[in-house]
Amino acid sequence: MEAAQPKNNMPETPADVAAAPADSIVTESGLASKVLQAGTGDVKPSATDAVTVHYSGWTTDGKMFDSSVSRGEPTSFPLGQVIAGWTEGLQLMVVGEKRRFWIPEDLAYGPVVAGSGRPGGMLCFDVELLAIKEIAKPPADAEKTAGGVAYKIIKQGSGEKPGADSVVTFHFTAKTMAGETVQDTRKEQSPPSMPLDKLPPVLAEILAEMDTAEQRQAWLPEPQAPGGFIVADLELVSFKQAPPAPAVPEDVAAVPADAEKTDSGLAHKVLSAGKGEEKPKATDTVKVHYSGWTTDGEMFDSSVTRGEPTEFPLNGVIKGWTEGVQLMVTGEKRRFWIPAELAYGPAVPGSGRPGGMLVFDIEFLEIVR
Structure with missing residues (x-):
């Protein structure tokens, strides 16, 4: 569904740019609008459609801050990925229709903020709906x-x-x-x-x-x-x-007395000795197997249960890992009690990351050359 595109010119500032006139329609959200030019048909876009439009936007003092018309090129976008006032307003329109919107700040970019680079407060837009395209919808035979x-x-x-x-x-x-x-x-x-x-x-x-x-x-x-x-x-x-999940360490809740501790507060204990003397540097990439638990014994991650070791640059992980793995030699397995400040910080509900002190069993497999 398409309509003719307007010619390239500089839009005039609307006479009613400062406030919505009495004959405008206002929705429950506070969005005001007025039809400037009737469209064709009765099909309106949904929030999951993409649309092609021409538009111009002004602040209430009459300053135009953006216009596809002045650029001579219409713009296309998914309706679900623009300001709330546009998402709501475009769904009122049919192809070929031109409508003026007065969008309150809570449906636009918020209040005026000096230096933000974005227009603030209530905004006025003239929008012409040129085309509707259904996208990302499952086909009927799915x-x-x-x-x-x-x-x-x-x-x-x-x-x-x-x-x-x-x-x-x-x-x-x-x-x-x-x-x-x-x-x-x-x-x-x-x-x-x-x-x-x-x-x-x-x-x-x-x-x-x-x-x-x-x-x-x-x-x-x-x-x-x-x-x-x-x-x-x-x-x-x-x-x-899947390989069986590693057993929860008996000392998961607290650092045992026989653990060593570094100046940073990182506690560790060798579970099985490795071979050789070479230890990785912070700039090395290493391959390891690991399992991690919170102090209540909940395992939050494990390469062992995935059946695949993992590789990473040592300077690209949490501080406790960067410091701890540098203490190890190939083949060694070591348990770490990593304080919150060397891990992901304190527990934050809903963050999706484990918090507080974390316990890791790490087997150092090799330095990746």
Whole structure:
């Protein structure tokens, strides 16, 4: 659905730019609008659609701060990714319609803030809706998982499915409703491997239903865009039985008396000796196996349960790891009690990160050359 595009010129400042006139329509949110030019048809965009528009925007003192009209090029965007006043207002329009909006600051960029580079306070916009495009919506013939996630099988697999306690290796490409790629594991050195029960539930549900080598496209609900989706291309590369989870250390709750302690407060204890004398430097990349617990005995991460060691630059992790792994030699296994200030800080509900003192068992496998 498209309408003719306006000619390139400099829009005039609206006579009513300073305040919404008496004949404007005001929604419950406080958004005021007035139709300047009628459109065609009765189809209006939804919050999950993309639109193409021409627009000009002014502050209430008549200063124009942006205009696609003056640039001579319309602009396109997903309705769920703009200011709330635009998301609401464009859904009132049909193609070809031109409407003036008076958007209160709480539906725009907030109050005026000197030096912010953004217009503040109430803003006035003239918007012409040129086209509507449905994007990131599951097709009518899409199947659904038991949990209601829509998908289509792109390539059939071998007929073998992972179990609930499997470690899955998979490729994952995710795009936003605007078509922007936010993650692509095919650009990484190797596909990720994770226990199914450690993946986000919506992703785990899809992979649990897939056969080895199967490829699917799925439409994952996007919490950050209500009513929208992340479009994901998935391939189940392989899976294997997850190794048993390491036992919770008996001394997980507190540093034992026989542990050593550095000047920084990092406590540690050798569990099994290594070989050689070479120790890594902070600038080295190392390969390790590890498991981590909070002091109540909850394991929050483990390369052991994934069945794959991990590599990382020592200066790119928490301070307790950077310091602690430099004490180790190849083949050594050591337990660390890392105080909050050398880990992720204090416990913060809802942060998604473990807090307070953390306990790690680390096996140092090698320096990656």
